[in-house]
Amino acid sequence: MQNEANDTGSPKPAISILIVSFNTRDVLRECLDSVAVATGNLVVETIVVDNHSRDGSAAMVREEFPWVRVIESTENLGFGRANNLAFAAAHGRYIVLLNSDAFLQRDTLCLSLEKMEADPTVGLASGRLVGRDGELQPSARMFPNPMRQLLVISGLADKYPGSRFFGQADRTWADPMEAAEVDWVPGAYSIIPADILHRYGFFDPRFFLYYEEVDLCLRIQSAGYKIMYWPEICVVHVGGESSRQIKTLEMSQTGAQLVLWRMRSTLLYYRKHKGSTAVAVRWLEEIWYLLRAWRNRLRSGEDARCEVRNQKRLADLMSLAWKETKGGRVSPPQPW
Structure with a gap:
């Protein structure tokens, strides 16, 4: 022992x-x-x-x-x-x-x-x-940047894991x-x-x-x-x-809380190490989620309506994280 x-x-x-x-x-x-x-x-x-x-x-x-x-x-x-x-x-x-x-x-x-x-x-x-x-x-991962962030949230990183470009964030292309x-x-x-x-x-x-x-x-x-x-x-x-999730399910309260925490930390990290890049990351995520919501409005069925609600909620969570961290400048009172 x-x-x-x-x-x-x-x-x-x-x-x-x-x-x-x-x-x-x-x-x-x-x-x-x-x-x-x-x-x-x-x-x-x-x-x-x-x-x-x-x-x-x-x-x-x-x-x-x-x-x-x-x-x-x-x-x-x-x-x-x-x-x-x-x-x-x-x-x-x-x-x-x-x-x-x-x-x-x-x-x-x-x-x-x-x-x-x-x-x-x-x-x-x-x-x-x-x-x-x-x-x-x-x-084994690479430091986040706006491009890698977009590749991940867009699903392109998962779709093309063998690509050195699309799979760069998690190095999924590597042996x-x-x-x-x-x-x-x-x-x-x-x-x-x-x-x-x-x-x-x-x-x-x-x-x-x-x-x-x-x-x-x-x-x-x-x-x-x-x-x-x-x-x-x-x-x-x-x-x-x-941590695997079923995409067609409505986002749970616990899931939304974890997403909010991730967004807060994302903004804190970018503001600390990349300054005003935090602004770009905020809008990159918000706009992407709103575009996804708009696209799903063109589809029919409950799955599409659920996805619209989820994407709008994600956009709202990023807006909330921005306000709570004052643009990544302060950490909200803990425990979160």
């Missing part, structure tokens, strides 16, 4: 694994089981931040995984701020970010550590994310079994030298959810370090499966 980092005389952990959980008790149990297997002979500490869950997650961890340090928040801090809380308590030379719905393979940690120590120019790295069925999930230097990787699993985070900062707390890992990767890359994708490192991620 793992070595406790806080015990007197215990060695400094090679890796601190940070896991944020919000009402994910059952998959969190599976996640921690995978951590126990992957630890091997490494000196590792594991920290779980419970984001004010209501499902007994924290009690489960304390009872079943006594080697895990639990930090209970009195409010939902979101992904970035909760990880920042864990980072402040971490002692490892490397920080591993792990979603509570992601599961390590037996060699994940050892291989990650080996590859990081072999190349000090790497500032952050990740591996190949797959669903339970083995289907590849987007694991997933080839290592590559990329712009950013998803936060479901990543490994980062702790000293880089101490020097350049962890997550920007303004991002409650979405874009926090994009912002972090951009800052690390701007400091002269590489962001790497290593396919030999494989992690099973349930989240990619559960």
Whole structure:
């Protein structure tokens, strides 16, 4: 089992694994089981931040995984701020970010550590994310810009995944079994030298959810370090499966809330890194949704009417996100 980092005389952990959980008790149990297997002979500490869950997650961890340090928040801090809380308590030379719905393979940690120590120019790295069925999930991405944004929301990126132009945002054209230097990787699993985070900062707390890992990767890359994708490192991620949507369904309240959060973070990111480009992104999305609504008005049937309502709602949500963030200049009061 793992070595406790806080015990007197215990060695400094090679890796601190940070896991944020919000009402994910059952998959969190599976996640921690995978951590126990992957630890091997490494000196590792594991920290779980419970984001004010209501499902007994924290009690489960304390009872079943006594080697895990639990930090209970009195409010939902979101992904970035909760990880920042864990980072402040971490002692490892490397920080591993792990979603509570992601599961390590037996060699994940050892291989990650080996590859990081072999190349000090790497500032952050990740591996190949797959669903339970083995289907590849987007694991190595390029920084967003208005063109890539349009390719994604228009569906052209999904329609032509093998094209270097249309598939550029998620690099769907690339061989997933080839290592590559990329712009950013998803936060479901990543490994980062702790000293880089101490020097350049962890997550920007303004991002409650979405874009926090994009912002972090951009800052690390701007400091002269590489962001790497290593396919030999494989992690099973349930989240990619559960997020699939049936397009003909009416947008749910929960779905609309997540879309609004994504739009807020989009505007915050563009304003922070690209200034007035945030204006273009706002209008790009709004106009696209309104055009989609207009096109569906020309069709008959309930599916078309439902799509009109959905597209108009999306346009309204972007307008609301613009107002709430004052054009991407401020983060609305948290928790969102």
